[in-house]
Amino acid sequence: MANKLIAFVGNPNVGKSVLFNKLTGQYSVVSNYSGTSVDVTRGTIKIDGTDYQAVDTPGVYSLMPLSEDEQVTRDLIIREKPSVIVQVCDIKNIERSLHLFFELAMFKIPMIMVLNMYDEAVHSGIKINGYQLEKILQVPVIMTAATLGYGLEKIIKKIPQAATTPFDIVYSEEKAVSCVDEVLKDKIPYSRAISVYLLCGDKGISNYIPDNLKNFIQTDCLKKININADSFNSRLFNDRNNAIKRITGNAKIVKHKNKFEFLQFIGNAALNPFIGTLLLLCILYLMYEFVGVFMAGTVVDFIQTSVFENFLNPIVVNILDYIKTPDIVKDFLTGEYGLWTVAVTYAFAIIFPIITGFFLFLGLLEDSGYLPRLSVMLDRIFSFIGLNGKAVLPMILGLGCGTMAVLSARVLETRKERMIILVLLSLAVPCSAQLGIILAMLSAISYKATIIWFCCILVSILGIGKLLAYFIKGEPNNLIIELPNIRIPSLLNIFSKIKMRLEWYLKEIVPLFVIATAFLFFIDKIHLLEKIEKLLSPVIVYFLGLPIETTSTFIMGFLRRDYGASGIYVMAQNGLLTHTQVLITAVVITLFIPCLAQSLIVIKEYGVRIAAVVFAAVTAYAVLFGGLLKFLLKFVNI
Ligand SMILES: Nc1nc2c(ncn2[C@@H]2O[C@H](COP(=O)(O)OP(=O)(O)OP(=O)(O)O)[C@@H](O)[C@H]2O)c(=O)[nH]1
Ligand SMILES: [Mg+2]
Numbered sequence: 001m002a003n004k005l006i007a008f009v010g011n012p013n014v015g016k017s018v019l020f021n022k023l024t025g026q027y028s029v030v031s032n033y034s035g036t037s038v039d040v041t042r043g044t045i046k047i048d049g050t051d052y053q054a055v056d057t058p059g060v061y062s063l064m065p066l067s068e069d070e071q072v073t074r075d076l077i078i079r080e081k082p083s084v085i086v087q088v089c090d091i092k093n094i095e096r097s098l099h100l101f102f103e104l105a106m107f108k109i110p111m112i113m114v115l116n117m118y119d120e121a122v123h124s125g126i127k128i129n130g131y132q133l134e135k136i137l138q139v140p141v142i143m144t145a146a147t148l149g150y151g152l153e154k155i156i157k158k159i160p161q162a163a164t165t166p167f168d169i170v171y172s173e174e175k176a177v178s179c180v181d182e183v184l185k186d187k188i189p190y191s192r193a194i195s196v197y198l199l200c201g202d203k204g205i206s207n208y209i210p211d212n213l214k215n216f217i218q219t220d221c222l223k224k225i226n227i228n229a230d231s232f233n234s235r236l237f238n239d240r241n242n243a244i245k246r247i248t249g250n251a252k253i254v255k256h257k258n259k260f261e262f263l264q265f266i267g268n269a270a271l272n273p274f275i276g277t278l279l280l281l282c283i284l285y286l287m288y289e290f291v292g293v294f295m296a297g298t299v300v301d302f303i304q305t306s307v308f309e310n311f312l313n314p315i316v317v318n319i320l321d322y323i324k325t326p327d328i329v330k331d332f333l334t335g336e337y338g339l340w341t342v343a344v345t346y347a348f349a350i351i352f353p354i355i356t357g358f359f360l361f362l363g364l365l366e367d368s369g370y371l372p373r374l375s376v377m378l379d380r381i382f383s384f385i386g387l388n389g390k391a392v393l394p395m396i397l398g399l400g401c402g403t404m405a406v407l408s409a410r411v412l413e414t415r416k417e418r419m420i421i422l423v424l425l426s427l428a429v430p431c432s433a434q435l436g437i438i439l440a441m442l443s444a445i446s447y448k449a450t451i452i453w454f455c456c457i458l459v460s461i462l463g464i465g466k467l468l469a470y471f472i473k474g475e476p477n478n479l480i481i482e483l484p485n486i487r488i489p490s491l492l493n494i495f496s497k498i499k500m501r502l503e504w505y506l507k508e509i510v511p512l513f514v515i516a517t518a519f520l521f522f523i524d525k526i527h528l529l530e531k532i533e534k535l536l537s538p539v540i541v542y543f544l545g546l547p548i549e550t551t552s553t554f555i556m557g558f559l560r561r562d563y564g565a566s567g568i569y570v571m572a573q574n575g576l577l578t579h580t581q582v583l584i585t586a587v588v589i590t591l592f593i594p595c596l597a598q599s600l601i602v603i604k605e606y607g608v609r610i611a612a613v614v615f616a617a618v619t620a621y622a623v624l625f626g627g628l629l630k631f632l633l634k635f636v637n638i
Contacts, residue, residue: 008020014097017037280374
């Protein structure tokens, strides 16, 4: 193996990441829906004492990408030239895997084929003659049940025997393919595959063709051949389909009628408009009770009071006194913007328990296979705002963390959809800790306050979404989504996911809190905070009717949304805000611009110009909405 890179490639949701994790000991996120991995994860596999690089890729139906995550996989293959491709397939959907197999075969990279989900195939009465398939394709074929650990050692054994399949389809448009391939052959790698994609009308592929050859192909081949991309595509599909039918016929695939399966019965019930809505309401209620009331209320209260105030804080103060710490250092650690009293307390007493609860809940939803069904259920509502049900996923992940959500928007196929979701994520999707804190604050006031907050956010999402759908050019895109089997979540996977997400929080986010607090301490000491407060007072005090001290929580809110919300929570606990003020602040801080980390990801994915316009518009909207709410609340008793 020249560069010793092993790439795990395959259709979405077939178990690539489970296999990758088990073979490398790394953790690439595993969830029960298509499009979990939107970027590559790297690790190493030891085979016969030698370390091989391994890479887990986003799932693809074809290497002619429709969305950005699919582009990631093709770019990886062309740029990094793996020495072995492990194609992971779901046995239950072998036909679809063979379509991808024929695309991969054009690259002439040694392959092995892993037929995964063996357990589910047996359960549904689907059998494949692996030996026969191996004989036809002439690449090693292995049956596995990745989650059960069955067949994994065979993969390690077979990787060194990976082979380039001699099985190639002679396409009915072979003349066109050869014409382009003749020009590219020996000049660029993977010339046959690239020729086919070019004829398919894939614009992105021309990045891999030097300009002079591109011109030559245009004038010398394409004009002479005179075939349009659509008809080339449909013939290609037919050619592959015919070959697949022959193979599946020969490999004696037996499909029995599905047995009655209880979990799939539940899955179908979730799609029923009546039962599905009831189920959704139950889930939202459970989430409210578990994350908003239990974790954000009871648990946070306990940690804040019993652990921090009554136990840890006195110890810290005593230690500082005992070692005769100078006043300024004491102030820096335990003052109004102290590292201990603010950064550490908010991070561990308030935010940590809430996100742990939310990640547990999210993990259960992700691994059960419920989320794609929710996408189908909510498709109609989402189509009202120019999106389709696929956007449910980024929105729900946005509750976990906006940064993850912005990345997961890669699964959306059109620019219009990605722009709409960008604005909605920046505007109205709170992160879980922020949401938990807001729910805890509002539930302490009244149900009415919670409902008003919810309506404000819903109106913003639907109103702004509709406006964007109207003004941003582009056709609506229909929902095409795969419904995975409903599966009982594996607790081990959920804990691994929670652990990974909490580690990310501790490593990436808690240091931000420390920096943010030190920054606030500093601008407070040089009286800059006072000046900023004065400057913003017309907006904060007169327009929004809030106490001037909330300014610092808005600054915190920009650094981290949940951090800002914690500031308001503490102010509310200390009786510094009236009920109306709590509600206005909760709405404004939800609608307010995204936090620093999310902003950076937005800039990376969409560019500075778009990010600046979106953030300016979102801030203006948040403030104006807050002002309007202040006016309306004069007439409502909450
Ligand atoms: N029953 C069963 N479930 C499996 C098996 N392998 C994976 N799964 C489940 O299938 C789902 C998808 O697994 P992933 O590893 O995330 O799939 P993936 O191919 O990486 O998916 P994408 O990243 O979305 O392309 C998860 O719920 C796994 O627990 C298996 O052999 N048997
Ligand atoms: Mg994956």
